[in-house]
Amino acid sequence: MNPADYSSFRRKLIDWYVDRGRDLPWRRNHDPYQIWISEIMLQQTTVAAVIPYFERFLTQFPTVADLATAEESEILKLWEGLGYYSRARNIHRAAKVIVEQYSGVFPTELDALQSLPGIGRYTAGAIASFAFDQRAPIVEANTLRLYCRLIGYDGDPRSRDGQERLWRFAEDVLPQKGSGRLNQALMELGATVCSVREPDCESCPVHSYCQTFREGTQATIPQPKPKTVITETTEVSIGIRMGSKFLLRKRTSNERWAGLWDFVRFEIEHAASTFDSAFVVGSVLDRTGLSIIMGPQIAVFKHSVTRYRITLKCFTADRVKGRLKANEEWQWVQPADFNGYPLSVTARQFAEQLKQQLVNDHETPKAGKTKKRSLEH
Ligand code: SF4
Incomplete structure (x- = not known):
């Protein structure tokens, strides 16, 4: 210009x-x-x-x-x-x-x-x-794209x-x-006007100053970013239960979502055709110091973090024995108190599933008990 x-x-x-x-x-x-x-x-x-x-x-x-x-x-x-x-x-x-x-x-x-x-x-x-x-x-x-187009910068x-x-x-x-x-x-x-795909040049108040508009090169300016290569991964999140509480762990400063709380979560082999329960139980013992018995998978979430597309499989498990390792921050938390902790989006979704499961368990009458009595637990 x-x-x-x-x-x-x-x-x-x-x-x-x-x-x-x-x-x-x-x-x-x-x-x-x-x-x-x-x-x-x-x-x-x-x-x-x-x-x-x-x-x-x-x-x-x-x-x-x-x-x-x-x-x-x-x-x-x-x-x-x-x-x-x-x-x-x-x-x-x-x-x-x-x-x-x-x-x-x-x-x-x-x-x-x-x-x-x-x-x-x-x-x-x-x-x-x-x-x-x-x-x-x-x-x-937004201004990077706008300036490139106004001055016709094609590098x-x-x-x-x-x-x-x-x-x-x-x-x-x-x-x-x-x-x-x-x-x-x-x-x-x-x-709002000089958008990525279809800039509204006809209603643009400064189109008479825009080199890209004059040359009709809006589709190629600015040069696009190189495409990110996406990596597929699979992780597990384990809601470990002791009595009526679940184990939360504070994520450390060298992890993504540092400072937020989460269930015990780690990566497993992505391409495995069968779920390796023994590996998960062993990994939980290594990470937490707790022996567990795996419960059912209750949810699967798919989400993306930077260049990773993650499939997150969420399980419950029961603590059998063991002491929590001292080098991490842990909390045993009642589901009703999950809201008091900052959680990642997927940990919040898992927490909501656990709460819902608890409600369902209470609402399902057990043999010989009325629904009302089960709610009194
Ligand atoms: S004329 Fe079109 S390309 Fe140029 S600044 Fe306006 S909206 Fe952007």
Whole structure:
């Protein structure tokens, strides 16, 4: 795009944004704390999914000081289902830094923002421009695609050259004042009009400035990411019962979903045609110190984590003997208390199945007993 056109480009884009921009909860003020939380939540997650999480989060932790003094498990509980839990742990660490090193006041400088845990160049630019109207550029997934198309960049946008070109354009196009609003308008256009597959170029307010539109190359720009090779795996999750309680384990810092609680869970041979119960019993003994008798499989879930497509087989089991190993955090938990623990999505689904099974067991009259009596257990 010709730099001489920047000013009319900005005017057209802002007029469109004032008219068509979505009313989103985090756009209603310039509070850096709210902008920060929303930007972290929006990483890898859709606007529709984020809104209820954002509102619950702000209700429970209205200020950075409230967040800094919270328990990590409270934050993870609120984050449950959003995924990428390192984001939640990082905002907790960053909140502590803001309180301890900046007396609870958000830093305004890009360098200071970027030094906080979990805040990269994009998020720092978003906070600095949206909250403090600094002339800070932004490049994230939607603007990356938009900028590539506006300037007709057909190289790899993730390469060094691509990144330099896009960040330079992102900065050059900003005005001296009103950068926050322009950045929001650029993101909005990328998210709602300049979409991945079928950009709505006819209704795009800046199509007369867009090189890709002029050349009809929207289908090939930007260059797509190389395809991820998917690996199929199988895991088991074992709801080990002792009396009326089930065993939960806190996931450690070097595992995925660190800090969340889960049933005993591990990988088994994916391609095995028969289920190797002896292997599972032996693995449980190695991991927990408990001897168990396997019960039935009560659920199977399929889900994806990064490049893994996981089939998760969920079993119940009874503890026979043994002592829990001391090097891990364990809890024996009544099903009614599962809600008090932050669980991964599949662990929550398994927990719900166990609760339901308990209800079913109570509702099934045993020989010689009435339904009412069985419910009195
Ligand atoms: S004209 Fe089309 S390709 Fe160009 S910015 Fe607008 S929506 Fe994107």
